[in-house]
Amino acid sequence: MKRVSIFLSIVFLALAAFSQGYKVGDVATDFRLLNVDGNYVSMADYPDAKGFIVIFSCNHCPFVVAYEDRMIDLHNEFAPKGFPIIAINPNDPEVQPQDSYELMQVRAKEKGFPFAYVFDDGQKIYPQYGATHTPHVYLLERVGTDLKVAYIGGIDDSPRDASQVSERYLANAINALLEGKRPEPDVTRAIGCTIKVKAN
């Protein structure tokens, strides 16, 4: 009986560690996910990148929609400096039909996304990162052969209204890395739509 309870507590600890996902400084996993253009995308496909702006994103969430134009601008500003955006849709389309791969293609075309917009088919990647909502940003920097998490959180301090932004948390974090400094803050919070999974 005692052994069982010890085993269970280990399982719970493991689950707790798993569900927390990455913290700043952790090494992030690469992935191979289907892009809206029909090709698979991995971070390994970008040998020249200094890092990546990984944004867990989707079609349906109003807070994502509010950020789409700013995401396009961020990619256009920072991809040439070595930090492209890769947007990942982690939602189960059976739970949220608006977030199907086909509708990702439609949205990417409507908005003319200049960045990869890939589908976490089978929902294997987002739990490793520990993403909980969309939009949820993980800024990665290349350190040797690793990709390390440098910043986690939101994009700026005014999700609802782009005209009211006074602090660009994500852009400031990338600029810090480009100057060889540490992002400050390196974690911020933003309201977003829960990642959609089937009920147990």
Place this chain on the structure above:
Amino acid sequence: MPRFFRNLRLILILLLGVQSIVVAQSQKTIRMMSFDDFEPMLYRETDSLYVVNFWATWCAPCVREIPAFEKLNEMYAHRKVKVLLVSLDFPNQLESRVIPFVQDMKVQSEVILLDERNPNRWIPLVDEAWTGAIPATVIYGTEFRGFYQREFHFEELEEIIQPLIN
């Protein structure tokens, strides 16, 4: 023709007048609040148990669990359980989405709309563990405080509050 325009103007003025009366009435029921005004509602020191749920009309899991909070509010009112529904809808959708939703669902719990620009400032003030995903719920009384970043069924809410009110 000028008479037609005059009449049109009159109709417009009447319509606008009616609209502003409706707005005035509805804003009595759903207050727009800054975080500083709202924050004391997270720390009331009375003998009640408070259930503060963060939601939005566009959040499907939030909408799904609202009946559970409503049932809690109704069934446990006599046990001093109070539900507060904090909408995170965009403030410019108070009239077009939130009020119609609350009216259609015949929501009886208190509803407010949190009108704040920077979530990075106020999210950690609600709870350090909150990453920002909704639904999220704070349940608190004088000797208990719990934060839940998850969706609830009624029975699960009951399980939490039962030992706290007995």
